[in-house]
Amino acid sequence: MPMNGNYAPSPHAVIREQVERFERSGGPELSYPNKMPMIVLTTRGARTGLIRKTPLMRVECDGRYLAVASVGGAERNPQWLYNLRADPAATLQDGPDVHALRSRELSGDERAQWWAYALQTYPLYAEYQTRTERVIPVVLLEPADPAGSAVRWIDGYDGLVAAIGEDLGASPWLTVEQPRIDSFAETTGDHAWIHVDPQRAAAGPYRATIAHGLLTLSVVTRLGGDVFRVCGLSGALHYGYDRVRFLRPVPVGSRIRVHMSLRAVDGDRRRTKAHYHASVEVDGMDSPACVADLIYFYEFPALDQ
Numbered sequence: 001m002p003m004n005g006n007y008a009p010s011p012h013a014v015i016r017e018q019v020e021r022f023e024r025s026g027g028p029e030l031s032y033p034n035k036m037p038m039i040v041l042t043t044r045g046a047r048t049g050l051i052r053k054t055p056l057m058r059v060e061c062d063g064r065y066l067a068v069a070s071v072g073g074a075e076r077n078p079q080w081l082y083n084l085r086a087d088p089a090a091t092l093q094d095g096p097d098v099h100a101l102r103s104r105e106l107s108g109d110e111r112a113q114w115w116a117y118a119l120q121t122y123p124l125y126a127e128y129q130t131r132t133e134r135v136i137p138v139v140l141l142e143p144a145d146p147a148g149s150a151v152r153w154i155d156g157y158d159g160l161v162a163a164i165g166e167d168l169g170a171s172p173w174l175t176v177e178q179p180r181i182d183s184f185a186e187t188t189g190d191h192a193w194i195h196v197d198p199q200r201a202a203a204g205p206y207r208a209t210i211a212h213g214l215l216t217l218s219v220v221t222r223l224g225g226d227v228f229r230v231c232g233l234s235g236a237l238h239y240g241y242d243r244v245r246f247l248r249p250v251p252v253g254s255r256i257r258v259h260m261s262l263r264a265v266d267g268d269r270r271r272t273k274a275h276y277h278a279s280v281e282v283d284g285m286d287s288p289a290c291v292a293d294l295i296y297f298y299e300f301p302a303l304d305q
Contacts, residue, residue: 019040099143181196188214245292278292
């Protein structure tokens with residue numbers, strides 16, 4: 001169950017020593033002065049791909065855990081939050097037990113409910129919030145779906161070349177809800193009734209509103225990041241699309257995911273062009289909503305660096 005990859009201990013001695021004490025004792029040696037229990041969260045570094053471990057307060061409910069990015073009320077977010085934003089997969093050690101979890105950052109009413117629960121567990125979070133102007137992020141960690149996808153990590157230029165022709169896998173499912181469609185309409189100015197008027201759309205050809213085609217396309221790069229990551233880059237740029245086709249509508253409430261494969265790699269390690277094929281699949285449908293060929297430019301450090 002441990003995450004694959006090279007572990008890089010924290011450069012901060014206090015954190016490094018806390019993790020060592022926790023793992024040596026299975027938990028009992030590590031707690032805050034008020035005897036509140038702690039856990040160790042394992043994430044993958046957003047920039048390096050290295051394994052990182054962080055001790056946090058234990059806030060648990062029915063097998064789900066809450067990670068509160070308080071940093072004692074500091075004005076900066078902790079690095080583990082950026083790691084989870086880049087790759088939501090995590091493991092968490094609670095005493096002797098290690099859990100494979102998937103994270104999501106909370107907002108709105110759901111955040112408010114879990115924040116209240118966190119305050120019941122550790123009331124000092126309220127004081128931490130008064131010390132900072134940022135709204136302290138709250139992340140929910142839930143058991144990973146055994147049938148769900150895991151991010152594939154491609155190790156540098158050589159790993160990218162070795163993956164040519166391979167199916168890279170599929171992302172987790174994303175539910176397309178009306179607020180997402182409405183937000184896209186506001187951003188683009190496309191307020192066609194088939195997208196934003198549920199009452200009128202109920203009598204239309206699809207019996208419901210549908211997502212904009214470009215909204216469907218826009219999830220390719222977002223969900224593609226949950227399919228694979230390329231490690232060891234010194235630079236990356238989404239260059240654009242060679243080909244895009246919209247094959248079926250995506251009605252509101254549909255679950256979609258992105259399936260990715262690597263078609264070709266051009267150039268050398270200093271200027272690499274990677275050609276991917278993406279298919280936006282709709283749960284329960286036998287054909288995709290959208291297919292697209294996209295290109296990324298990558299830059300890898302020279303071998304002597």
